[in-house]
Amino acid sequence: MDPKGHAAIVTGAASGLGAETATRLAAAGVKVALLDVNEQAAKTVADRIGGLAIGCDVADSDSATAAIAKARAAHGPARILVNCAGIGPAKRIVGRDGPMPLAEYERVIRVNLVGTFNMMRLFAAEASKLEPLAGGERGVVISVASVAAFEGQIGQAAYASSKGGVAALTMPAAREFAQFGIRVLAIAPGIFATPMLRALPEAAQQSLGAQVPFPNRLGEPSEFAALVMHCIENGYLNGEVIRLDGALRMAPR
Numbered sequence: 001m002d003p004k005g006h007a008a009i010v011t012g013a014a015s016g017l018g019a020e021t022a023t024r025l026a027a028a029g030v031k032v033a034l035l036d037v038n039e040q041a042a043k044t045v046a047d048r049i050g051g052l053a054i055g056c057d058v059a060d061s062d063s064a065t066a067a068i069a070k071a072r073a074a075h076g077p078a079r080i081l082v083n084c085a086g087i088g089p090a091k092r093i094v095g096r097d098g099p100m101p102l103a104e105y106e107r108v109i110r111v112n113l114v115g116t117f118n119m120m121r122l123f124a125a126e127a128s129k130l131e132p133l134a135g136g137e138r139g140v141v142i143s144v145a146s147v148a149a150f151e152g153q154i155g156q157a158a159y160a161s162s163k164g165g166v167a168a169l170t171m172p173a174a175r176e177f178a179q180f181g182i183r184v185l186a187i188a189p190g191i192f193a194t195p196m197l198r199a200l201p202e203a204a205q206q207s208l209g210a211q212v213p214f215p216n217r218l219g220e221p222s223e224f225a226a227l228v229m230h231c232i233e234n235g236y237l238n239g240e241v242i243r244l245d246g247a248l249r250m251a252p253r
């Protein structure tokens, strides 16, 4: 799909990979709704790129329904959904203070996996009713998994479970939405230089980057956004989880 002139919803757009994706889409002439629990930070990005910030908890049915309605009222129904909202707290299954509280595990699954599914189902219900574009395509969903879906480290049990769920969701959703001409993809990033990582000491950043075979550095958010654009534009990509990681395979710890 040529995204120019269409409407897109980007979740987690207040920061990091989501903010960069929203910026890239807006520069390509896309009408972008930036959904995030941190509405103020989303507004800062939206004001800079000419998008619309909407406060939204992606894991909450009512909040996501209302946010999609707001985006539709401003931009028309979206043909592009990019699910970047996510959290990544680290904790062992059994730590020094005993087993991980179940609520902590549930929270990560809720935001990363239930939130992705929630946005996908609401988006696809609307996009499936749109007029098809050239080639019969109606829309595209791109979700963010992680290399932790495949090689989760010690302390990433909850995060890896949630991202494994996002990866596994891709194929059944692509198969189901084929009848509507909606493609479903996921990107599994390695380690990217988002604000969270940039906040680490320089030595820690270098040590993380040193684990990447080539290029021997952290990924740049612009490289992630470039792949999102390609996923939108390349109509033959569907049902795939694409690793974007410089051949990184994370060690156990």
Ligand SMILES: NC(=O)c1ccc[n+]([C@@H]2O[C@H](COP(=O)([O-])OP(=O)(O)OC[C@H]3O[C@@H](n4cnc5c(N)ncnc54)[C@H](O)[C@@H]3O)[C@@H](O)[C@H]2O)c1
Binding pocket: 011, 012, 013, 014, 015, 016, 017, 018, 035, 036, 037, 038, 056, 057, 058, 059, 084, 085, 086, 087, 088, 111, 115, 144, 145, 146, 147, 188, 189, 190, 191, 192, 193, 194, 195, 196, 197
């Ligand atoms: N940065 C990396 O190295 C990396 C690697 C692999 C995967 N990822 C994934 O990419 C995505 C973006 O990561 P990032 O590094 O840009 O993180 P980030 O913390 O910079 O941005 C995440 C955004 O999601 C928002 N958010 C959190 N919970 C939300 C909710 N319930 N509803 C709506 N918004 C919510 C946050 O407010 C924040 O603005 C995440 O899903 C993350 O797991 C990141």
